[in-house]
Amino acid sequence: MTTHVNIRLAVDRVNNSILCQGLVDNKQPRLFTPGEVVTSQHGFMKGHGCYVEEDEIKASVAGVMEQVNRLISIKPLKSRYNGEIGDVVVGRIVDVQQKRWKVDTNSKLDSALLLSSVNLPGGELRRRSAEDEQMMRKYLQEGDLISAEVQNIYDDGQLALYTRSLKYGKLSQGILVKVFPSLIKRRKTHFHNLPCGASIILGNNGFIWISPTVNSEIEGDGGFTQNLTDVIPRCDREVIARLRNCIHILAQCKMMLYDTSILYAYEESLKYDVKDLLNQECIFDVAFLTQHKLRIQEI
Known part of the structure; x- marks a missing residue:
């Protein structure tokens, strides 16, 4: 019985870790689901993985938010490889x-x-x-x-x-x-x-x-x-x-x-x-x- 409890705890702890390359100060990034509101503030622009509905920027894919100045995009956790120079x-x-x-x-x-x-x-x-x-x-x-x-x-x-x-x-x-x-x-x-x-x-x-x-x-x-x-x-x-x-x-x-x-x-x-x-x-x-x-x- 103890073995199964330990395994269950191990499963829960491992599954609670969220995939993202932008881990900062050991804080887990916010995970957005499709249709969820990313921001309702004015002045932001939608990027990849987002769409605008009723003056709100919503996520179109499941992923984590990336912000560059006023540009907001959602980086999907599962996607094809998007290369960068030097990779x-x-x-x-x-x-x-x-x-x-x-x-x-x-x-x-x-x-x-x-x-x-x-x-x-x-x-x-x-x-x-x-x-x-x-x-x-x-x-x-x-x-x-x-x-x-x-x-x-x-x-x-x-x-x-x-x-x-x-x-x-x-x-x-x-x-x-x-x-x-x-x-x-x-x-x-x-x-x-x-x-x-x-x-x-x-x-x-x-x-x-x-x-x-x-x-x-x-x-x-x-x-x-x-x-x-x-x-x-x-x-x-x-x-x-x-x-x-x-x-x-x-x-x-x-x-x-x-x-x-x-x-x-x-x-x-x-x-x-x-x-x-x-x-x-x-x-x-x-x-x-x-x-x-x-x-x-x-x-």
């Missing part, structure tokens, strides 16, 4: 076109990766020729996963990507995890080599890549290295699988995802087998203990 993203090549690749980045439109925005094999810097254009599918083909950075945003909302740094490029062996973009906490860096023995890329677009620890000494051939024949040791595969389950635990319990929260969840999950992390009792226990450690860190 790190993980995407999948969906089409090879003339002088560009189309990339699925979980946004409203497929993103564009221009041939001029990638490193050639060996990191060679020169103008792209017709021969390079003919070999585009040799560099990147449909189905390949890549890490990239948002370079520009076109007028129609399409993202322009680039991989001119050797830390970006084609991804090799690992696991792709998809979560809501609003769960990814914006940090200075989104590439992490975790002490548990795995590397992780937290894409701002909600795509997370988990792989064996990347050897920084083996850099490149322009970000096109892909060793699919190497056998990953069982211990490394178990670490990757455990991290994958921990990320799903945090996402299911509406907790922000960044290196610290993932590492805390991994540490709390070590008392369970990897497969047990799919059970509801283990999920609530790991989430509750992770949230507790994060709160202690903030104090």
Whole structure:
């Protein structure tokens, strides 16, 4: 009986945490529901996620309010990825076109990766020729996963990507995890080599890549290295699988995802087998203990 009470309390405490990247002074942001009045004061302008009815600005989506001067908008908690310049993203090549690749980045439109925005094999810097254009599918083909950075945003909302740094490029062996973009906490860096023995890329677009620890000494051939024949040791595969389950635990319990929260969840999950992390009792226990450690860190 005591166990069920503790689990119920853990569920309540975890579910009470509201998703938002704008947490200030540990205060939970106000959550608006569709049709709810945001403000009835005059002088404000409606932005995205709002509409005007009877001189009142109301929310058209469920989310939190964002205010820039006199402009009020509602940021939905669940939506497609809206990119910003400088964001790190993980995407999948969906089409090879003339002088560009189309990339699925979980946004409203497929993103564009221009041939001029990638490193050639060996990191060679020169103008792209017709021969390079003919070999585009040799560099990147449909189905390949890549890490990239948002370079520009076109007028129609399409993202322009680039991989001119050797830390970006084609991804090799690992696991792709998809979560809501609003769960990814914006940090200075989104590439992490975790002490548990795995590397992780937290894409701002909600795509997370988990792989064996990347050897920084083996850099490149322009970000096109892909060793699919190497056998990953069982211990490394178990670490990757455990991290994958921990990320799903945090996402299911509406907790922000960044290196610290993932590492805390991994540490709390070590008392369970990897497969047990799919059970509801283990999920609530790991989430509750992770949230507790994060709160202690903030104090």
